[in-house]
Amino acid sequence: MHKSPLRSFHADHGAQMVEYAGWEMPLRYPAGVLAEHHQVRNSGGIFDVSHMGRVEFKGRHARRLLERLCTRRVYDMQEGQARYSLVCNEQGGVKDDVLVYRMDDDKFMLVVNAANREKLLKHFEEVRAAGDLSCSIDDQTLKTAMVAIQGPKVMDLISRVSSEIPNLKRYRFTVKNLMIVKLIVSRTGYTGEDGVEVILPANAIGMALKLLMKDIDPNADDALIKPAGLAARDSLRTEAGMPLYGHELGEEINALSCGINFAINMDKADEERGEAFIGLEALQKTQGEGGSARTLVGLKLDGKRSPRQGHAVYAGDQQIGEVTSGCLSPTLGYPIAMAMVAREHAEPGRTLSVDIGRVRLEGETVPLPFYKAPKKS
Amino acid sequence: MPVPNDRVYSESHEWHKLEGDTLTLGLTQFAVDQLTDVTFAEMREPGTTVEPGDVVGEVESVKTTSDIYCAVAGEIVEVNSKLGEDPGVLNSDPFGEGWLLKLKVTDKSGLDTCVDAATYEKNHQH
Numbered sequence: 327m328h329k330s331p332l333r334s335f336h337a338d339h340g341a342q343m344v345e346y347a348g349w350e351m352p353l354r355y356p357a358g359v360l361a362e363h364h365q366v367r368n369s370g371g372i373f374d375v376s377h378m379g380r381v382e383f384k385g386r387h388a389r390r391l392l393e394r395l396c397t398r399r400v401y402d403m404q405e406g407q408a409r410y411s412l413v414c415n416e417q418g419g420v421k422d423d424v425l426v427y428r429m430d431d432d433k434f435m436l437v438v439n440a441a442n443r444e445k446l447l448k449h450f451e452e453v454r455a456a457g458d459l460s461c462s463i464d465d466q467t468l469k470t471a472m473v474a475i476q477g478p479k480v481m482d483l484i485s486r487v488s489s490e491i492p493n494l495k496r497y498r499f500t501v502k503n504l505m506i507v508k509l510i511v512s513r514t515g516y517t518g519e520d521g522v523e524v525i526l527p528a529n530a531i532g533m534a535l536k537l538l539m540k541d542i543d544p545n546a547d548d549a550l551i552k553p554a555g556l557a558a559r560d561s562l563r564t565e566a567g568m569p570l571y572g573h574e575l576g577e578e579i580n581a582l583s584c585g586i587n588f589a590i591n592m593d594k595a596d597e598e599r600g601e602a603f604i605g606l607e608a609l610q611k612t613q614g615e616g617g618s619a620r621t622l623v624g625l626k627l628d629g630k631r632s633p634r635q636g637h638a639v640y641a642g643d644q645q646i647g648e649v650t651s652g653c654l655s656p657t658l659g660y661p662i663a664m665a666m667v668a669r670e671h672a673e674p675g676r677t678l679s680v681d682i683g684r685v686r687l688e689g690e691t692v693p694l695p696f697y698k699a700p701k702k703s
Numbered sequence: 704m705p706v707p708n709d710r711v712y713s714e715s716h717e718w719h720k721l722e723g724d725t726l727t728l729g730l731t732q733f734a735v736d737q738l739t740d741v742t743f744a745e746m747r748e749p750g751t752t753v754e755p756g757d758v759v760g761e762v763e764s765v766k767t768t769s770d771i772y773c774a775v776a777g778e779i780v781e782v783n784s785k786l787g788e789d790p791g792v793l794n795s796d797p798f799g800e801g802w803l804l805k806l807k808v809t810d811k812s813g814l815d816t817c818v819d820a821a822t823y824e825k826n827h828q829h
Contacts, residue, residue: 342736353739358794359765360740557739561765630743632763653765654742683768684761 331471331528332374335535339544339553346556347440349377354555362558363656366517367699370477371554372538379443380466380525381450383434387459392434393601394453396426397581397590401599403428408497408512411589412581413438413446414605418612420575420584422446425514427499435466435510435525439571443467453604471531475538475551476521476562478699483550484522487537491522504534516559518566519699561653564662567624567694573635573650574622574664581605582612583666585622585694620647621672624696627661627689630654631682638681639665646671649680655696661687662696706731706824707798711817715772716827718798719817721808725780728773729802730762730793733827738764741793744786746771746804751779753806755813760803762793774813777806 328349330336336343341352352374354362365371383392392400398411407428413421422442427435438446443465450463475484481492490500491511499512507530515521526534544552560570567585569575574584581590592609595602612618627633633652638645647667655662663680671678676691706712710720710727716734720727735741746760753759753773760771782804785792793801818826 342739353766358740360742360791363765557766632742632765632768634768654763656765 330374330376331531332376341555347377349440351377352555354557355553359557360656362554363561365552366477366519366554366558366562367657370475370480370483370551372551373474373476373554373559375474376471377440378472379438379440380470380472381436381438381447382464382466383436383461385432385461388432388434388461390601391454391459391461392426394457394603395450397603399591399594399600400426405430406498406500408499408514414581414603415577416604416608418580418605418608419577420579420581421449421577422571423569423575427510427512442571469528470525471528472523472525474515474521474523476515476517476519477551478520479550480521516568517562518695518697561656564651564653565655565657565695565697567664567696570651580612580618582609583618583620583622617669619669620666621669623665623667623672624692624694625663625665625678625680625689626692627663627680627687629661629687631661631687633661633663633680633682633687639667640679640681641671657697706820708820711814711819712823713772713774713817717772719774719814721811724808726775726777726806726808727802728804728806730797732797735794735797738762738769739766740764741790744790744793746782747779749779749781753777753779771803773806774817775806775808776810776813777808779804780807781805
């Protein structure tokens with residue numbers, strides 16, 4: 327099992343560790359999942375996301391290789407830009423969702439899900455070899471660390487150490503040199519809050535955390551940032567309506583049904599510098615048939631129970647889909663769920679119910695996300 | 704937190720405390736730590752008759768949903784009303800204020816399947 331470069335940080339903060347995708351990672355800290363969740367919504371949290379895969383693409387054909395792999399166009403990305411994309415299989419199913427960082431003309435970084443890293447590395451190399459493309463594919467996961475610092479007050483904290491980072495736009499990044507250490511800092515995240523994600527050498531994370539947390543007592547009630555674990559990360563991303571591989575995304579799930587069509591450039595192949603991506607043909611066929619039969623919806627439900635993945639969704643007595651993720655929303659106070667349902671039931675305002683075992687929760691379809699951070703004044 | 708030795712423990716992590724013919728049932732610290740923050744708890748109604756091994760309620764956390772079992776036969780006489788108002792009491796004091804329900808015991812022989820505090824602690828060290 328892989329151990330995170332932040333393992334002593336987790337031990338110092340009393341984390342409960344769990345196995346996740348072959349990594350030992352913090353599930354939560356002593357304050358508890360709900361406290362961590364609210365801390366991120368109200369102030370800030372720091373998450374270890376070192377288990378995510380970090381893969382560098384470098385070479386003359388790096389961009390072309392990524393155009394083939396990614397559903398989203400890459401050619402118009404600028405240096406310092408990050409972009410969310412899917413990687414599909416030939417059938418139009420989702421192999422993973424990724425973040426593409428453009429470092430320069432011929433160099434990119436891909437951040438991928440931990441559970442898919444090895445599968446993707448094999449896929450990347452196969453596609454590279456099939457096209458006889460000149461590009462090195464370097465898995466940097468084990469020699470780097472990655473943390474996400476998320477929350478409305480995170481930029482206040484960061485402005486103490488950098489004037490540049492708070493001025494970054496969303497989905498932009500900068501490469502900073504901190505003494506002899508190179509950090510990639512991007513204004514991205516997976517919580518629905520403002521914040522950054524930072525990639526840095528594994529052996530520098532201890533020093534970097536000390537610097538960042540220098541004046542912060544994580545046990546103080548009003549600490550600007552506190553550690554947060556995987557459980558809070560999951561409830562936060564669910565409120566933010568963000569898909570997760572293994573739930574909303576999967577090899578058997580048609581990419582056009584996931585509610586993220588903005589990340590699929592169906593016309594990419596027709597563009598001057600574009601190129602067909604793997605899965606495009608299958609998705610064009612889906613589109614020709616009028617779209618995918620199922621689609622992802624948000625459900626707002628009554629009561630205080632927690633819908634879970636696999637629970638059946640009903641319109642009257644007819645089962646029309648399944649829950650992919652759900653929880654009792656800590657921020658909103660009512661049960662929320664993402665669900666794959668038959669397309670004809672997808673529009674907002676439909677009355678649906680979820681069978682959670684012994685009872686059914688009544689509710690209705692709502693647009694995603696469930697929660698949107700208020701704009702800062 | 705030490706495991707109290709005035710009660711016995713089932714394999715499914717419920718504690719059973721017998722006083723006269725009244726049994727109080729709860730979840731162990733180990734169990735609530737595994738569940739993480741409890742968001743909902745609902746026990747069967749008072750008046751429900753229970754056989755050993757029956758499901759007597761459900762507890763939900765941010766992570767999972769878990770059935771609650773009882774090792775003895777009897778009739779539920781009281782459900783902890785605090786659970787409805789603040790299910791978090793299960794996390795803050797599982798061996799005390801966070802008890803789940805009380806039964807009037809008709810057959811306590813099921814307690815033989817439970818273990819004492821020392822054994823439970825040994826089996827489920829953090």
